[in-house]
Amino acid sequence: MNPETELREGLDDIAAHYKEIIKLLGEDPKREGLLKTPMRVAKAMQILTRGYTQNPHKVLTDALFSEKYDQMVIVKDIDFFSMCEHHILPFYGKVHVAYIPNGYITGLSKVARVIDIFSHRLQVQERLTEQIKDCIQKTLHPLGTMVIIEANHMCMQMRGVEKQNSITTTSAFSGAFNQAKTREEFMKLL
Numbered sequence: 001m002n003p004e005t006e007l008r009e010g011l012d013d014i015a016a017h018y019k020e021i022i023k024l025l026g027e028d029p030k031r032e033g034l035l036k037t038p039m040r041v042a043k044a045m046q047i048l049t050r051g052y053t054q055n056p057h058k059v060l061t062d063a064l065f066s067e068k069y070d071q072m073v074i075v076k077d078i079d080f081f082s083m084c085e086h087h088i089l090p091f092y093g094k095v096h097v098a099y100i101p102n103g104y105i106t107g108l109s110k111v112a113r114v115i116d117i118f119s120h121r122l123q124v125q126e127r128l129t130e131q132i133k134d135c136i137q138k139t140l141h142p143l144g145t146m147v148i149i150e151a152n153h154m155c156m157q158m159r160g161v162e163k164q165n166s167i168t169t170t171s172a173f174s175g176a177f178n179q180a181k182t183r184e185e186f187m188k189l190l
């Protein structure tokens with residue numbers, strides 16, 4: 001089974017509800033172009049929320065490597081796409097992660113996997129930032145972790161809410177990153 005494309009229970013029900021929504025929006029769900037739309041949307045929504053069935057902690061604990069390196073590890077410019085839980089519209093952008101190993105490192109692609117799993121759930125940017133930080137902190141037990149997310153929110157841009165091109169930046173940090181000097185070192189390298 002491929003967890004990226006695996007469809008879950010409830011698909012037919014989700015499609016039936018979307019058919020109703022299309023009708024309530026004033027469209028004709030029997031119109032040719034819309035006939036298969038409810039099922040397409042249902043499948044898309046299941047894929048966009050596949051993170052509920054995946055375990056980000058396991059991704060990291062399965063790929064822990066003992067390593068003496070104790071300088072800052074930075075993974076920057078990781079693209080992500082998520083859905084805001086207030087409007088179920090996309091928000092997307094870049095994630096930058098830094099941690100200072102304490103005996104263990106993980107594969108760089110695993111950090112991207114963790115971001116992928118948390119972002120494929122209904123989210124707010126602030127919680128997404130915290131969850132990525134906590135997951136790394138609780139599995140690798142580094143001396144500190146810091147996560148920065150820069151994102152565009154379609155719910156603001158498409159609805160014409162004030163600053164349409166503004167980017168929202170959030171950050172979360174722990175351990176050694178409580179020191180301003182350490183945070184500055186990370187930010188300088190971005």
Ligand SMILES: [Zn+2]
Pocket residue numbers: 084085086087088089153155156
């Ligand atoms: Zn929103």
